[in-house]
Amino acid sequence: MVCRLRFLLLVVIIAVELVLLLASCYYVNPSLPSDGSVVRPYLYDTSSRNCSGVSKWVVTTSGAITPPEAVHVILNSTEDWCVLVLGQVAGLKFHFSWTNGSTHLIYLPREALLLLPYKLATLTSLDIRNIGHLYAIANGARVVLDLEDGIVPIRVHHTYLPVQADKREFPCPNLEEKEGGVIWNPYPHFGGQDIWHRGFPQSRSEQADTAMGSISCYPIIQQYISQSHPDLDSLSRTRFHGFKNVSASALVIPRGVFAPYNSHSTIHLYEALWSLLLPRTAHKRVADIWRSYIAQSLFYLIPDACLMYTPPAVTGHITESPSKWSERPLYTKSSQVVNLLKYHLMSFETFEEALLGIYELMYHSQILGKDDVTLVKHWVSDLKLVGYEFPKLPNKATLWTKNVHLCIMFNWGSTEYRTRQLLSYYMRFFDAITLFLEGKRVNRNYIPSHIQVFHVKTGNGFFQQRCIEKCINQIAPNTVSHLYISDDMFINITKMSQLSLLKIWFIPVSVYKFGDTSTFHDWPWWDYTHGGQTQYNRFVALINGLPQEWKQVLIDKVGFPNRIHGHAVADIVHIPNAYAVQVSRVFNYIDSVTEMFCEIAVPLAIDIAQPIGREEMASNNLWDEQRTDYHVVKNVLETRFYLHPLKTSTKFGADTWCKSMNNQLRLLI
Numbered sequence: 001m002v003c004r005l006r007f008l009l010l011v012v013i014i015a016v017e018l019v020l021l022l023a024s025c026y027y028v029n030p031s032l033p034s035d036g037s038v039v040r041p042y043l044y045d046t047s048s049r050n051c052s053g054v055s056k057w058v059v060t061t062s063g064a065i066t067p068p069e070a071v072h073v074i075l076n077s078t079e080d081w082c083v084l085v086l087g088q089v090a091g092l093k094f095h096f097s098w099t100n101g102s103t104h105l106i107y108l109p110r111e112a113l114l115l116l117p118y119k120l121a122t123l124t125s126l127d128i129r130n131i132g133h134l135y136a137i138a139n140g141a142r143v144v145l146d147l148e149d150g151i152v153p154i155r156v157h158h159t160y161l162p163v164q165a166d167k168r169e170f171p172c173p174n175l176e177e178k179e180g181g182v183i184w185n186p187y188p189h190f191g192g193q194d195i196w197h198r199g200f201p202q203s204r205s206e207q208a209d210t211a212m213g214s215i216s217c218y219p220i221i222q223q224y225i226s227q228s229h230p231d232l233d234s235l236s237r238t239r240f241h242g243f244k245n246v247s248a249s250a251l252v253i254p255r256g257v258f259a260p261y262n263s264h265s266t267i268h269l270y271e272a273l274w275s276l277l278l279p280r281t282a283h284k285r286v287a288d289i290w291r292s293y294i295a296q297s298l299f300y301l302i303p304d305a306c307l308m309y310t311p312p313a314v315t316g317h318i319t320e321s322p323s324k325w326s327e328r329p330l331y332t333k334s335s336q337v338v339n340l341l342k343y344h345l346m347s348f349e350t351f352e353e354a355l356l357g358i359y360e361l362m363y364h365s366q367i368l369g370k371d372d373v374t375l376v377k378h379w380v381s382d383l384k385l386v387g388y389e390f391p392k393l394p395n396k397a398t399l400w401t402k403n404v405h406l407c408i409m410f411n412w413g414s415t416e417y418r419t420r421q422l423l424s425y426y427m428r429f430f431d432a433i434t435l436f437l438e439g440k441r442v443n444r445n446y447i448p449s450h451i452q453v454f455h456v457k458t459g460n461g462f463f464q465q466r467c468i469e470k471c472i473n474q475i476a477p478n479t480v481s482h483l484y485i486s487d488d489m490f491i492n493i494t495k496m497s498q499l500s501l502l503k504i505w506f507i508p509v510s511v512y513k514f515g516d517t518s519t520f521h522d523w524p525w526w527d528y529t530h531g532g533q534t535q536y537n538r539f540v541a542l543i544n545g546l547p548q549e550w551k552q553v554l555i556d557k558v559g560f561p562n563r564i565h566g567h568a569v570a571d572i573v574h575i576p577n578a579y580a581v582q583v584s585r586v587f588n589y590i591d592s593v594t595e596m597f598c599e600i601a602v603p604l605a606i607d608i609a610q611p612i613g614r615e616e617m618a619s620n621n622l623w624d625e626q627r628t629d630y631h632v633v634k635n636v637l638e639t640r641f642y643l644h645p646l647k648t649s650t651k652f653g654a655d656t657w658c659k660s661m662n663n664q665l666r667l668l669i
Helices: 002-026 069-075 110-115 128-138 270-276 284-297 328-342 351-364 370-385 416-426 465-472 535-544 548-558 577-593 598-609 624-628 630-639 651-668
Strands: 056-062 081-087 104-108 143-147 151-153 168-173 212-226 251-253 265-269 305-316 404-410 432-438 452-456 481-486 504-512 564-576 614-616
Touching (some): 056 128, 069 081, 081 110, 143 270, 168 305, 265 270, 270 370, 284 351, 328 351, 351 370, 465 564, 465 598, 481 577, 504 598, 564 577, 564 598, 577 598
Parallel strands (some): 056 081, 168 251, 404 432, 504 614
Antiparallel strands (some): 151 305, 168 212, 212 265, 251 305, 481 564
């Protein structure tokens, strides 16, 4: 018995020695520089052929001794691509031959990947494609095709792997003509009925037909759709019977709209190489979808960026059988992820900071694990190490908003969703922000700490001059003025750049002759009774009791009593620091004497402050059916300084507000 055991032990030792000997003959450990400079891997082809000067790379994996079928197809049909094959299993020798002698192939065994001088290589439980993507970028890749084992390119218009590398006009869903459109299913465009991409929220599976329009954009990410096995969720896989419109043109998804794409066969142009990172704390069947939503949430920072879906350009299917349990987070959390990323709240100065912030947001929202925060930090560090240049952000110092303190008043209370929605946009323009929230105290855990929050009672907005006074008395570093708006006020930030920050902006509505009661009937609120007195009677008593020096200002500068501003729009007013003290003094006096509607108090305070110059904006208030007339709303949004009201509490208002703000972001970037 002892002899048998010794014999078996000897056999095992000999077998191990043989494996190590074969491995040492097959693989030579490359010399790795400590400074992080480009490393040459073990090349399958040891002749003079290499990938020097090749800008388009395919990154794929193989767990077998023979390469994926896709490698044969690419190398035997094109000279434009460098194919990087990543070995998934240590110790496997890679056998391959090709007919096109000028093409490029690199094989990196798993051992070599983990020895590369990247921070990512120090992590465990890592998708090796992340290291492969880094290697490709380090060696000159400007276009990367992320290709799963089992997916094979097919010929499209006499070529394989078509790449759209410039900006031009593309078909896109004309979402501006309809409400909704936060997320879009591309498959119906290609004749795939009643099917949805993996990761498409189930709550949106009943997507209505939408007219097609066009948009000029730059498709920095391009998803090749599989002809035979499109990437479907488990509910629609059994319903797929082929695409009925395979000759349809490519479709782009504009910024501000989300659509899931996968890692099976996706082109990333240079401006999107930062988005190749696959999270490590989510299952493989979930990680690439979360990656797609993360990438699209930052498109607004890249000029003209869009996502493209091509007509079927690949076939085959991934070797791993999908499991409903592995994909479960896609069915339970996709809607949450889209809404979270659509209105994320961050303050950042660089694109890298924005990317890190998104991963931290996903971690704190329990979508990704803490290890992914470490992962993205290493990814950013490694990308910088290999010389990748992240997209540049616009210089906020060049925007007028940089030096303006923004105050937002929620007239009818606030919800977390609506507050996030507004802040997610305004934080990209304004550094200093104050919120006035009416009603119950809200949990400010979801509001960034640098934003001031006041809980107030304004009488449903009737007396919001109290908020304006508090706004203009806040000391905001490096600001020259204060802009006060209500939550249903949409401001045209790009157009407002025409206005001077040294002037008061307000919207006078009516000029009256004081004491002539016949002229005080064009505004219904004059007759509003509060505390036993109408607003008109309060106004008359207030004017009669003004300090003599203020009355003299009205006489000399306004033309009182023959002329006085009776009321104005109080949902927006801009007050420079130079006039803040005087305006605040008038508001304090009014509050000490009576309760006056803000629409009356605001123009009176401005008349008494008598600024050297003021910008009187035209009134753009919409009423009744105009508020939901798309064409009327669109015209005002594009041509005027503001639109009021645009109720974000309604679906039409929220969607219109977000689309219009996205348009402003696109113009500024």
